[in-house]
Amino acid sequence: xxxxxxxxxxxxxxxxxxxxxxxxxxxxxxxxxxxxxxxxxxxxxxxxxxxxxxxxxxxxxxxxxxxxxxxxxxxxxxxxxxxxxxxxxxxxxxxxxxxxxxxxxxxxxxxxxxxxxxxxxxxxxxxxxxxxxxxxxxxxxxxxxxxxxxxxxxxxxxxxxxxxxxxxxxxxxxxxxxxxxxxxxxxxxxxxxxxxxxxxxxxxxxxxxxxxxxxxxxxxxxxxxxxxxxxxxxxxxxxxxxxxxxxxxxxxxxxxxxxxxxxxxxxxxxxxxxxxxxxxxxxxxxxxxxxxxxxxxxxxxxxxxxxxxxxxxxxxxxxxxxxxxxxxxxxxxxxxxxxxxxxxxxxxxxxxxxxxxxxxxxxxxxxxxxxxxxxx
Amino acid sequence: xxxxxxxxxxxxxxxxxxxxxxxxxxxxxxxxxxxxxxxxxxxxxxxxxxxxxxxxxxxxxxxxxxxxxxxxxxxxxxxxxxxxxxxxxxxxxxxxxxxxxxxxxxxxxxxxxxxxxxxxxxxxxxxxxxxxxxxxxxxxxxxxxxxxxxxxxxxxxxxxxxxxxxxxxxxxxxxxxxxxxxxxxxxxxxxxxxxxxxxxxxxxxxxxxxxxxxxxxxxxxxxxxxxxxxxxxxxxxxxxxxxxxxxxxx
Numbered sequence: 253x254x255x256x257x258x259x260x261x262x263x264x265x266x267x268x269x270x271x272x273x274x275x276x277x278x279x280x281x282x283x284x285x286x287x288x289x290x291x292x293x294x295x296x297x298x299x300x301x302x303x304x305x306x307x308x309x310x311x312x313x314x315x316x317x318x319x320x321x322x323x324x325x326x327x328x329x330x331x332x333x334x335x336x337x338x339x340x341x342x343x344x345x346x347x348x349x350x351x352x353x354x355x356x357x358x359x360x361x362x363x364x365x366x367x368x369x370x371x372x373x374x375x376x377x378x379x380x381x382x383x384x385x386x387x388x389x390x391x392x393x394x395x396x397x398x399x400x401x402x403x404x405x406x407x408x409x410x411x412x413x414x415x416x417x418x419x420x421x422x423x424x425x426x427x428x429x430x431x432x433x434x435x436x437x438x439x440x441x442x443x444x445x446x447x448x449x450x451x452x453x454x455x456x457x458x459x460x461x462x463x464x465x466x467x468x469x470x471x472x473x474x475x476x477x478x479x480x481x482x483x484x485x486x487x488x489x490x491x492x493x494x495x496x497x498x499x500x501x502x503x504x505x506x507x508x509x510x511x512x513x514x515x516x517x518x519x520x521x522x523x524x525x526x527x528x529x530x531x532x533x534x535x536x537x538x539x540x541x542x543x544x545x546x547x548x549x550x551x552x553x554x555x556x557x558x559x560x561x562x563x564x565x566x567x568x569x570x571x572x573x574x575x576x577x578x579x580x581x582x583x584x585x586x587x588x589x590x591x592x593x594x595x596x597x598x599x600x601x602x603x604x605x606x607x608x609x610x611x612x613x614x615x616x617x618x619x620x621x622x623x624x625x626x627x628x
Numbered sequence: 629x630x631x632x633x634x635x636x637x638x639x640x641x642x643x644x645x646x647x648x649x650x651x652x653x654x655x656x657x658x659x660x661x662x663x664x665x666x667x668x669x670x671x672x673x674x675x676x677x678x679x680x681x682x683x684x685x686x687x688x689x690x691x692x693x694x695x696x697x698x699x700x701x702x703x704x705x706x707x708x709x710x711x712x713x714x715x716x717x718x719x720x721x722x723x724x725x726x727x728x729x730x731x732x733x734x735x736x737x738x739x740x741x742x743x744x745x746x747x748x749x750x751x752x753x754x755x756x757x758x759x760x761x762x763x764x765x766x767x768x769x770x771x772x773x774x775x776x777x778x779x780x781x782x783x784x785x786x787x788x789x790x791x792x793x794x795x796x797x798x799x800x801x802x803x804x805x806x807x808x809x810x811x812x813x814x815x816x817x818x819x820x821x822x823x824x825x826x827x828x829x830x831x832x833x834x835x836x837x838x839x840x841x842x843x844x845x846x847x848x849x850x851x852x853x854x855x856x857x858x859x860x861x862x863x864x865x866x867x868x869x870x871x872x873x874x875x876x877x878x
């Protein structure tokens with residue numbers, strides 16, 4: 253909004269049923285706002301039989317000034333009130349010639365909010381369409397992964413290692429930090445109730461089982477979804493906006509093999525590895541708290557050995573393998589589904605992260621139930 | 629002779645240490661259609677971005693109605709920017725907004741016009757560029773030529789004195805390109821604004837330009853200035869002849 257309001261340039265006078273607007277000065281985008289309101293007010297208050305627009309002393313007019321004239325002319329025309337103009341300058345007339353009465357056609361498309369039933373229908377259709385797309389993508393991915401296993405030389409290993417470096421090696425510091433803090437917080441939170449029962453030693457059991465079986469894989473996957481799933485969606489989405497995906501398709505290179513398989517393979521390789529580091533740093537966090545409570549590292553490790561079974565580590569790592577597949581898959585799918593424009597890339601990225609986290613949690617729930625019944 | 633609306637003095641532009649434009653000077657008069665031309669990589673776009681204040685020159689001044697856009701800060705810079713409108717090569721329309729919203733945006737921020745006035749004014753701008761009726765379309769729903777016209781309408785939102793157009797006819801078919809040229813001439817006549825156009829499309833140059841300057845990649849300077857027909861017919865410079873006669877360099 254403008255910082256200061258200019259002095260009024262429109263003066264309204266009413267006599268003998270005729271309302272006269274005198275423009276004195278420039279009628280531009282700075283002064284027209286006030287003039288517009290004043291003119292509307294004068295028309296409303298006086299209900300004239302005729303209106304005169306006197307531009308004899310108008311020093312300058314831009315598009316806003318012309319818009320005011322067009323507004324008055326068309327409004328009075330629809331009210332069947334005679335409208336006369338005086339002293340219109342040459343350039344003002346030239347611009348006015350572009351807008352004869354009824355020159356502005358009504359917008360061809362009205363954007364109105366859809367009705368309730370339309371919204372429900374559209375949402376249902378969208379969900380079903382997305383489910384079909386996910387199914388088709390899963391099938392295509394499985395076929396391409398099987399082909400990659402059968403013909404390892406067809407895989408673009410250069411791209412794969414690049415993704416491993418970007419999404420894996422570069423993610424190591426954040427994964428280590430989060431793992432350490434999770435172990436530390438878990439141990440501290442457990443310390444208070446455990447102390448009441450003199451069972452501080454069992455903090456090691458709690459930290460060990462929680463981190464190795466659950467929090468290590470889960471936190472790693474969530475970090476991966478936020479960091480790499482979004483990056484996959486943004487990268488492929490931008491390629492889609494720039495028609496690079498179309499270029500791949502017309503070159504006869506399926507985007508699934510060219511773009512998706514390297515990312516999924518890299519994700520399958522790096523997620524269990526990162527999970528191992530999250531676990532180690534989580535246990536380190538627990539060790540720090542135990543040490544601060546007066547326990548030796550040997551006591552902590554011995555207690556971990558008692559609490560953890562050999563199956564706990566592979567079961568956690570298997571979960572992380574599946575989480576990695578889900579994160580990379582949904583990231584690539586949302587990237588490929590990107591529409592037009594910058595906003596579409598942002599939307600794909602958001603959908604990749606949200607979809608990734610939802611799938612991780614759903615899969616984790618399924619794993620919990622399965623492991624429970626398998627006794628793992 | 630009227631006072632120049634843009635005066636460029638001893639402008640040198642560089643990326644890091646690589647000089648792209650070396651000590652050039654020229655003036656642009658009010659109301660004229662001024663075209664900057666030259667082969668690919670000659671610095672047209674660099675000059676364009678300096679003229680609209682996106683880049684700061686290494687040396688020299690760019691005066692817009694007497695104020696140096698490169699060194700202006702705060703309110704002065706805002707006042708200078710209000711005098712110019714820019715239509716980018718790609719259109720650069722905001723994809724999530726309708727054409728009407730694209731044009732209204734600057735009005736909402738910088739004027740106190742009533743809502744009804746802003747809508748009418750935005751519709752008038754669209755009508756002026758031949759897009760009446762397309763108010764509620766998103767940029768992604770219209771063709772490239774229409775996007776360029778909508779970008780010009782957005783650039784005109786606040787009725788600037790100078791309109792800068794970057795490669796307006798690039799990538800357009802000949803008919804759409806000719807329509808756009810006609811639009812520029814009509815707007816120059818109707819609105820009385822100054823047009824600064826960067827292009828290397830010969831038909832457009834002859835259709836719209838009152839005056840041109842030609843930049844050269846090797847010397848990084850202006851190698852020709854004047855009316856396009858004069859340069860084509862009378863220039864002795866082989867680079868200018870090569871450009872206007874579309875001669876191959878190999």
